Amino acid sequence: MNCSTLLSLLLTVVQLWPCSPTTQNHSAQNTDQSFTRVQRVKRGWLWEPLFVTEEQTSRMPVYVGQLKTDLDKQDGNLQYILTGEGAGSIFIIDEYNGKIYVMQTLDREKKPFYILRAQALNRNTHLPVEPESEFIIKVRDINDHEPQFLDGPYVAVVPEMSPEGTSVTQVTATDGDDPSYGNSARLLYSLIQGQPYFSVEPKTGVIRMAAQMDRETKDQYLVIIQAKDMVGQAGAFSSTATVTINLSDINDNPPKFQHRLYYMNVSEEAPVGTTVGKLMAEDSDIGENAAMNYFIEGDSSDVFGIITDNETQEGVILLKKRVDYESKRRHSVSVKVVNRYIDDRFLKEGPFEDTTTVKISVEDADEPPVFTLENYMMEIAEGVTNGSLVGIVSARDPDNDDSPVRYSIVQGMHLKRLFSINEHNGTIITTEPLDREIASWHNITVTATETRNPEKISEANVYIQVLDVNDHAPEFAKFYETFVCENAVSNQLIQSISAVDKDDSAESHHFYFSLAQEATNNSRFTVKDNQDNTAGIFTAKSGFNRQEQFYFYLPILILDNGSPPLTSTNTLTVTVCDCDTEVNTFYCRYGAFMYSIGLSTEALVAILACILILLVFFLAIVAIRQQRKKSLFSEKVEEFRENIVRYDDEGGGEEDTEAFDISALRTRTVMRTRKPRKNITTEIHSLYRQSLQVGPDSAIFRQFISEKLEEANTDPSAPPYDSLQTYAFEGTGSLAGSLSSLGSDMSDVDQNYDYLSDWGPHFKRLAGMYASHRSVRD
Known part of the structure; x- marks a missing residue:
């Protein structure tokens, strides 16, 4: 029995042990006094701690203990009474x-103790001789429960190659017995299965690594742990739990190529980016520990490249540059693979990389011709004669130098008109004169085609620059409007001029300005060259009279610095204005215009006045005619009441004047109603043929007609006059019958048209036609 058990028993004894008795004389006198007054009596109970062992099976009552008071004289005068649980x-x-x-078998795990009350009565007086006292009967535990692992089965993960003593997990069992009494609930853990890789601490159940293990050898272990109570003594109960221990991967293995040498092929026609082949290194690790990157080492990295497929961990070799069978038929590529993530703890295990060699053979293919240059630059002077040489392009068949090549220009018709190429030797000549001022560069595309295999075609760009020739004389930079006042003084600047040249000068343009020789002697103006490609026009004399001369025409000579130099004569028109100091441009232009047409201001005003009077007269006539048209229409508006309205019944002729009301078309809210008409055709109804059912069901057709009629009635944009409504079906149910003879069951021979004579004089001509038709047939 441990210390905790002894302490609990001592506390129970103190609680249940009665106070020390005091010897008293119980005479009859004292007994009588107890009825009249209550005296404080010390407790005289005598008992020891009471225990009952659980799970006792006996047919007879089992003795627990005895309650006794010090007032009991053993004469049977006292009665003991027990109450409570x-x-x-x-x-x-x-x-x-x-x-x-105790009368029954008790279970401590269900109820560990019972609280009862004891009382001692005098049999004669039925009065208590001791106050009622409470005590406890404890159920003493026995080892009747086996340990249980409540959280099993267990699963644990530990990194591979973990050192000895590394904690893996902890298992815990529980025992339903009393842990404070005996060893029934004291557990001891042991390893049933799992040696020599794991161990378990006996008291705590902590599982630890007993050796270093490699996941690549075995990645899962099954460990069985036993928990036994009674500290493992004989007769103890036990139970087991299964622990599945998985080894997690660490990067402790380098990648390895399966072969030291790989062979691949690629066609010389393959474009850049073509996949040449794939290779894969093996890594015993898994997950990111097996991730790897591939590299190409050496000079071959310029021609070939390699990328890593992250899904398959393959190295994909790609073509970075076109290969040529004729120049190099085999390439040797060194490929290295390296782990992407490296654990520093295992660096001493060696480099986590591997290398291999890939032999790539270039396959021969029929290649198109190859130009000596990808781009050709040529020059030619503008204005050269047709057939002048521009340049020569050259291409050869890389497969066979003796294979002939045919050349052609594949640009548009415009360039074909300017240039042509000799299909045998690639000589480019001009077919028309070139003008640099129209186009200074021409870009053409030349093709070279194998004669033996026309499908093999290659192209080259030819850039032709047209060199400038001084073939354009300088001219005014813009159109100048020059004015001079009548009272202008001598040597007064009236205009600044400049020049442009379409030619492209190797050096900067320089222009020289002067008056033409024919205008130098008697000119009233002078030209001053400013030596900066501009010049000023000055008056040579003072005073001008616009009545004598309205315009002056100055021939100005402009000379460029080209080779050879070119000159041009440009005429500057100077207009004389009626002004003092400042020129009014609008007034001068107006005066110039009047002068050019030979009219004075007074004459022009008179002409404009006449035009205005005629315009007013014309507008008045138009307004009067419009007014007359409106009045005429209002007077005769009632005459426009005749309308053509199509229905599915036949009209009653001219005598039926109530067949249609125009007001129904002019008012949206008025519902169309049938008005009674004269029944002029009742005598001929029996002669009408039954109409044929050629359309859809009559109810559907009636609904279709009603919808169309309602749309026409409610349409705000519909005019209140004749309109044409076209339908896709022929009506049914009309007494007039069908007008078509295609489906008729009677011929013209079977019909009698005599009733037409009874319709009146308006149908007399029609009746005569049918009567004559019948007589001829008879």
């Missing part, structure tokens, strides 16, 4: 001597 059913008491017995 289980009194009378589980526990009974001998009322004469106070002995307590």
